[in-house]
Amino acid sequence: MRVAPPRSARRRRASAADGAKTHLTIRDVAALAGVSQGTVSKVLNEAPGVGAGTRTRVLKVIQDLDYQPDASARSLVVRRTGSIGVIIPHTGSYSMASSYWPVLLTAITETAAARSQNVLLSTARSEEDVDSAYQSILRGRRVDGLVVGAEQFGQKQLVELLFKGFPFVMVGKSPFVSHWHVDVDNAGGARLVTEHLLRLGHRRVAMLGGPAHFPCVHERLEGYRSAMAAAGLEPRAYHSAYHDETAVRYIKELLFDLLGAEPRPTALFVAAGDLVIPALAATREMGLRVPSDLALGAFDDHPYYEHFDPPITAVSQPVHDLGQAAADLLFALMEGEATAARDVILPTRLVVRRSCGSVA
Amino acid sequence: MRVAPPRSARRRRASAADGAKTHLTIRDVAALAGVSQGTVSKVLNEAPGVGAGTRTRVLKVIQDLDYQPDASARSLVVRRTGSIGVIIPHTGSYSMASSYWPVLLTAITETAAARSQNVLLSTARSEEDVDSAYQSILRGRRVDGLVVGAEQFGQKQLVELLFKGFPFVMVGKSPFVSHWHVDVDNAGGARLVTEHLLRLGHRRVAMLGGPAHFPCVHERLEGYRSAMAAAGLEPRAYHSAYHDETAVRYIKELLFDLLGAEPRPTALFVAAGDLVIPALAATREMGLRVPSDLALGAFDDHPYYEHFDPPITAVSQPVHDLGQAAADLLFALMEGEATAARDVILPTRLVVRRSCGSVA
DNA sequence: ATGAAAGCGCTAACAC
DNA sequence: GTGTTAGCGCTTTCAT
DSSP states (O other), X not given: OOOOOOHHHHHHHHHHHHOOOOSOOHHHHHHHHTSXXXXXXXXXXXXXXXXXXXXXXXXXXXXXXXXXXXXXXXXXXXXXOSEEEEEEEOOTTHHHHSSXXXXXXXXXXXXXXXXXXXXXXXXXXXXXXXXXXXXXXXXXXXXXXXXXXXXXXXXXXXXHHHHHTOOEEEESOOSSOOOOEEEEOHHHHHHHHHHHHHHTTOOOXXXXXXXXXXXXXXXXHHHHHHHHHHTTOOOEEEEOOOSSHHHHHHHHHHHHHHHHSXXXXXEEEEOSGGGHHHHHHHHHHTTOOTTTTSEEEXXXXXXXXXXXXXXXXXXXXXXXXXXXXHHHHHHHHHTTOTTSOSEEEEOOEEEOOSTTOOOO | OOOOOOHHHHHHHHHHHHOOOOSOOHHHHHHHHTSOHHHHHHHHTTOSOOOHHHHHHHHHHHHHHTOOOOHHHHHHHHSOOSEEEEEEEOOTTHHHHSSHHHHHHHHHHHHHHHTTOEEEEEEESSHHHHHHHHHHHHGGGOOSEEEEXXXXXXXXXXXXXXXXXXXXXXXXXXXXXXXXXXXEOHHHHHHHHHHHHHHTTOOOEEEEESOTTSHHHHHHHHHHHHHHHHTTOOOEEEEOOOSSHHHHHHHHHHHHHHHHSSSOOSEEEEOSGGGHHHHHHHHHXXXXXXXXXXXXXXXXXXXXXXXXXXXXXXXXXXXXXXXXXXXXXXXXXXXXXXXXXXXXXXXXXXXXXXXXXXXX
16 A cells, blocks of 8 residues: 555646646636635535635636636536537438428527537438447437437337436437427328318329328328318328438339329328428429429428429428427426426418419 | 555445446446456557457457446546537528538538547527637537637637637638638639629629628629629629528618619629528519519529529539538648648539520 | 545556 | 556535
């Protein structure tokens, strides 16, 4: 067993060795203010037990030195990072052309900033990306909580989060686990467009949605179905992959089949923003006019739709509110608030433009 | 002076006191693998000086335990966080409707991920936000480097960064300081549209740009001017604020004045994506048809422009490449590479659609 | 109210 | 090749 010299001596040796000071520490502040580091720490954390005079003196030194405590050191001891993680998909140009994720991210960042929390971002293109995002953000305690797109994580990751009791909220519903989430009323929104189309006199209304196993697609399908059923009509739903080039080709083929056959639908409910452009491209290639040959209603509005030819009628989602709700829910969870609602479902509204035609 | 008991004894006391283990540390791994923490650390960091057998044994324990080192603790000692900061503007719905910042952010995040770096995001709405972003990200060493929109920081912050030698790159040129940055060839792009308009037979071509003191606005103005001068024509440039509601009204008033007077321009070069929608709205309200009454060319393309009425002719910026270049430049800077180019200027290309009309 | 010092989990320098 | 330990900058008891 050896004798450890007191900190001050060790310190002195170290600084004598390298000489040059690279940055300020709490010890510098303490020395200049003529107090101990513990006292400075208390001032920094607005903890009680510091005399008014001492406090102002320390504060002045902090100000003069322009001192800012080191986040890593602080995190290490308090076991919180002051950051939340956000994992969103990033799959091709359309998901960024749509304003859904950007607006959501903005809202989350805003809300976090209001609580002096930072946002650590991961965008995931592939399964691999998702896993590396998961690894790099969650492991190593880089963040205190997580907002994640419902479709992002697989069952394995979700279950692990659940098991660890790690605070997270999903945007949208996961196919795998039931957990805190925020979402829009998908069924209601789908019903809104479908009923609009029906009201305009259409009887053969088809739906084009994303992959059938996604809960949001399922919900939109249900809304569409219920509206059709209420009108005594047969639903005709088609599904396609989102995003990539092959998906666009697939969607076109689907629409060629669908719109080439007789009797072909007179109206199409495009149940996802990502599918609007491919659908438009397909009708154009087929020489079909919207809305006279085919009426088009979409899920997920975009400000630019106003200026499309024709202006697109779409269900508008309160994306900004959604992001804020996600962040609020997460912070509630992180603070262990038992009273917080388990999930938040926000209403949609229909923005009527001209792509569905007008009343006959 | 007192005798400090060896770490192991202290540790034993501590764990005896609380009992319950909440998470794994390097010590747990060391104990299970029957080695010291130093050895585990070497394995983790792929440092030399560990026998092959020992290495695999330690690796196995790490695997079995699903151990992941604590990022804060590591950062504290290595003095690097493994994150870069990104500060982008977020000013109203248009900047998110445009895909510029989202795509840029995506590219940066991708590039960072490829280097196992995280991205800490700040969006800044106001001057205040910028400052709090600056404080929370830069101070406290939360990030190792920074990508920042050129217009985001004021002179004070920029100079502070420069003075501290903190690695950062700007997207766009700052009005205040000359520093490493990535940007597109603004003058060239502006020339491209203007020449296109000129080639189509237009002689009275006006330009509507953002605030005159922004370098990018100035550059676009120069490009426009040089194209006009080459054709022996007088430039007519107008400036407006970006973004908010009052700006939209201002732009409309400007256009009313501009287009109401005789001889009015037959073509308008809208020198920023944010101004396209207001310009379109103004022409529509005035009952002016595009392109027959007024030809319209824009800076900053968007995939949706293809489906506008009429489809918008615009200068396309390689935004994704820009983001990647920004990140690459930053990493080069962080690694102290002296060979790296001081700035990266990327070319634009003109996407001709129908809003400028066709050759008479 | 204040100071002293232990210790957060890790890396790196050094001893063996 | 492996173990020991100082120390990163901070918070948090615990004495005083």
